[in-house]
Amino acid sequence: LLIVGEKINTSRKLVQKAVKQKDEGFIRRLARSQQQGGANMIDVNCGTFIDDEPELMRWLTELVQEETNLPACIDSPNPEAIRAALEVHKGKPLINSISGEKERYNAIVPLVGEYDCDIVALTMDDTVGIPADTDTRMRIASELIQSLDREGIDIGRVYIDPLIQPVSTDSNNGRIALETIRRLKLEFPKVHVICGLSNISFGLPERKLLNEAFLAMAIAAGMDAVIMDPTEWRMPALVAAGEVLSGADPYCGRYLKAYRKGILKPK
Amino acid sequence: LLIVGEKINTSRKLVQKAVKQKDEGFIRRLARSQQQGGANMIDVNCGTFIDDEPELMRWLTELVQEETNLPACIDSPNPEAIRAALEVHKGKPLINSISGEKERYNAIVPLVGEYDCDIVALTMDDTVGIPADTDTRMRIASELIQSLDREGIDIGRVYIDPLIQPVSTDSNNGRIALETIRRLKLEFPKVHVICGLSNISFGLPERKLLNEAFLAMAIAAGMDAVIMDPTEWRMPALVAAGEVLSGADPYCGRYLKAYRKGILKPK
Numbered sequence: 001l002l003i004v005g006e007k008i009n010t011s012r013k014l015v016q017k018a019v020k021q022k023d024e025g026f027i028r029r030l031a032r033s034q035q036q037g038g039a040n041m042i043d044v045n046c047g048t049f050i051d052d053e054p055e056l057m058r059w060l061t062e063l064v065q066e067e068t069n070l071p072a073c074i075d076s077p078n079p080e081a082i083r084a085a086l087e088v089h090k091g092k093p094l095i096n097s098i099s100g101e102k103e104r105y106n107a108i109v110p111l112v113g114e115y116d117c118d119i120v121a122l123t124m125d126d127t128v129g130i131p132a133d134t135d136t137r138m139r140i141a142s143e144l145i146q147s148l149d150r151e152g153i154d155i156g157r158v159y160i161d162p163l164i165q166p167v168s169t170d171s172n173n174g175r176i177a178l179e180t181i182r183r184l185k186l187e188f189p190k191v192h193v194i195c196g197l198s199n200i201s202f203g204l205p206e207r208k209l210l211n212e213a214f215l216a217m218a219i220a221a222g223m224d225a226v227i228m229d230p231t232e233w234r235m236p237a238l239v240a241a242g243e244v245l246s247g248a249d250p251y252c253g254r255y256l257k258a259y260r261k262g263i264l265k266p267k
Numbered sequence: 268l269l270i271v272g273e274k275i276n277t278s279r280k281l282v283q284k285a286v287k288q289k290d291e292g293f294i295r296r297l298a299r300s301q302q303q304g305g306a307n308m309i310d311v312n313c314g315t316f317i318d319d320e321p322e323l324m325r326w327l328t329e330l331v332q333e334e335t336n337l338p339a340c341i342d343s344p345n346p347e348a349i350r351a352a353l354e355v356h357k358g359k360p361l362i363n364s365i366s367g368e369k370e371r372y373n374a375i376v377p378l379v380g381e382y383d384c385d386i387v388a389l390t391m392d393d394t395v396g397i398p399a400d401t402d403t404r405m406r407i408a409s410e411l412i413q414s415l416d417r418e419g420i421d422i423g424r425v426y427i428d429p430l431i432q433p434v435s436t437d438s439n440n441g442r443i444a445l446e447t448i449r450r451l452k453l454e455f456p457k458v459h460v461i462c463g464l465s466n467i468s469f470g471l472p473e474r475k476l477l478n479e480a481f482l483a484m485a486i487a488a489g490m491d492a493v494i495m496d497p498t499e500w501r502m503p504a505l506v507a508a509g510e511v512l513s514g515a516d517p518y519c520g521r522y523l524k525a526y527r528k529g530i531l532k533p534k
Contacts (some may be wrong), residue, residue, distance in 0.1 A: 168513055168519060175514030178487055200512065204519060206504075206531040215507040216480040217487040220445055237473075241480040244434055245467065247442030252435060252471060264473040 001239050001248070002041060002225035004073045004094070005034030006196070008060060009045040019046055019056055027060065035068045037230030038239070038263065041094060042068060044085070045075035048056040052085035061085040061093075073120075073227070079107040086115045094118045097161060100125025100140045109151060118157045119195055121148070123180070130163050132170070134180045137162050138187070145188055159194040159225055160184055167210075168203030175213065178221045185222035194225035212238055220246045237264045268506050268515070269308060269492035271340045271361070272301030273463070275327060276312040286313055286323055294327065295334040302335045304497030305506070305530065308361060309335060311352070312342035321351035328352040328360075340387075340494070343522040353382045359462045361385045364428060367392025367407045376418060385424045385462055388415070390447070397430050399437070400446045404429050405454070412455055413460035426461040426492055427451055434477075437469030441481065452489035479505055487513045504531045 007030050010016040018026035031042050044060040046053055061072050065088075074085045075096040083097055097120035098108045112119050121144045123137040124130045131137050141160050143190065149155050162180040165173040177200065184193050195218055201210035212234055215226065219242030230236050240258040243249040258264055274297040275299050277283040285293035298309050311327040313320055320343065328339050341352045349362055364387035365375045379386050388406035388411045390404040391397045397406050408427050416422050429447040432440040444467065451460050461487055479501055482493065486509030497503050507525040510516040525531055 171511065171517050171519055172514045175511035178513070192275040204511075205526045206508075206523065209508050209531055210512065213483040213505055214512050217509075219511060220484040220487060237476055238480055241473075241476050242484075244438065244471075245441035245477065245481050245484060246445070247439045250438050252438055255471065256338055259472045264476055 003039050003102045004041045004227040005039035006043050008206050010048040031064045031067045033231050037232045038236035041071050043073040045074050053081040057081040058084040062088050096120040097122050120159045122161045137180045156190050159192040166200050166202035181221040181223050193223050196227040216242050233266050270306050270310045271494040272306035273310050273494045277315040298334045300498050303383040305503035306497045308338050310340040310342050320348040324348040324417035329355050363387040364389050387426045389428045404447045423457050426459040428461050431466050448488040448490050460490050463494040472520045485508050500533050
């Protein structure tokens with residue numbers, strides 16, 4: 001399972017302040033703590049800085065890679081900001097994201113060919129926005145995958161994000177998300193499925209409990225990449241548990257290694 | 268979700284001692300603490316007392332019901348012990364269990380008709396023992412359901428137990444269990460699926476973490492009854508979370524009620 005650390009996002013107040021002040025130490029610590037928690041990739045999002053997003057995205061990407069040597073998940077709908085980060089990125093980054101929205105699609109997809117990238121594709125488009133049901137998500141995913149394939153992009157590079165919606169607004173949203181994950185992996189086994197989990201618990205109390213339970217469920221459904229906070233010890237511990245329970249960890253090898261490293265319980 | 272409290276089982280050393288000494292207070296406290304943790308039913312198992320099992324099963328059943336007013340899950344392969352408990356049980360008990368093993372089946376099934384019972388049926392038989400795969404479990408489940416239906420037993424009274432095996436002995440065992448649960452609910456929607464979860468983690472470290480993650484996964488797969496320890500706060504909390512996330516809790520009503528009762532976090 002690919003773990004993308006979600007914390008370097010300027011929608012979080014302390015990150016907003018640190019980016020504004022160009023506080024390198026704060027960003028470095030946030031990157032390092034996520035790597036120590038098991039992140040294989042670090043998300044960078046400075047979307048709250050509308051005018052300076054390209055420059056700041058480049059600064060964040062360089063800083064995070066200098067500190068961790070991990071690839072970045074370049075999290076923006078803005079092609080200029082994405083390009084600015086790609087120009088300095090070392091290794092293979094993940095662009096987050098395109099969708100079925102035409103303008104965004106057309107501006108960002110050429111970058112995937114130009115640089116050596118993986119790409120997140122959201123199951124939404126100009127007509128329906130975020131779909132309420134599984135079938136529409138599957139239709140949009142299928143169109144995106146076919147379209148990217150026609151552009152010559154290896155579909156093993158595509159990460160479909162089924163856009164999990166809160167159970168507080170519709171109590172079927174958890175079931176719909178899990179069903180979508182399962183069907184995506186059945187119909188497109190080469191394509192990856194990535195989820196930002198925490199949206200599921202929006203508007204409810206004890207959100208961590210819900211996020212933890214949903215992480216286990218999503219792994220069992222076939223999710224193979226997750227955007228989450230790896231500095232909460234229980235989340236990477238549940239990834240290790242989830243992989244062994246879903247048959248993705250032969251001879252329980254990674255689970256036992258995680259145990260020996262002490263990451264299956266609080267520090 | 269039906270929660271069956273598993274703790275009154277003489278394979279546990281302190282319970283063995285308490286039953287031997289007829290320590291009513293100990294058994295009452297164990298029953299009450301499980302009820303307070305959210306158990307809807309209390310399992311009673313004194314299978315280690317081979318000669319006195321019927322008499323002790325009757326004693327335990329009366330005591331547990333006097334203390335909690337909950338139905339008992341009468342946990343024994345011994346028809347005499349089951350009958351002794353049924354004679355004193357008030358309300359509708361759950362017999363745990365029959366299987367495809369002929370002698371056991373023939374001796375216990377008449378009791379289901381004679382008393383007003385629900386019944387656990389294990390997916391094993393005389394020929395294969397405990398099956399290694401999903402298909403054989405499905406075949407045995409199907410034969411048991413058809414056979415009970417022919418006896419005139421309402422199949423809504425049947426709880427199939429797919430006999431979860433440890434991932435430590437075969438790392439596919441978690442996947443096989445989840446797939447069996449899912450297929451049972453798809454092919455026999457009226458039949459219940461019950462699991463004893465803790466076997467999944469046998470032989471591995473940090474068993475609670477594995478049991479918790481597997482509880483969430485099994486609820487998402489469609490399990491609707493579970494034999495577990497409800498005195499560990501996180502287990503009933505995960506049941507509440509699991510139901511809301513799997514679409515089994517309209518308007519998140521039970522989850523919010525559980526929150527207000529304070530059971531979603533440690534006491």
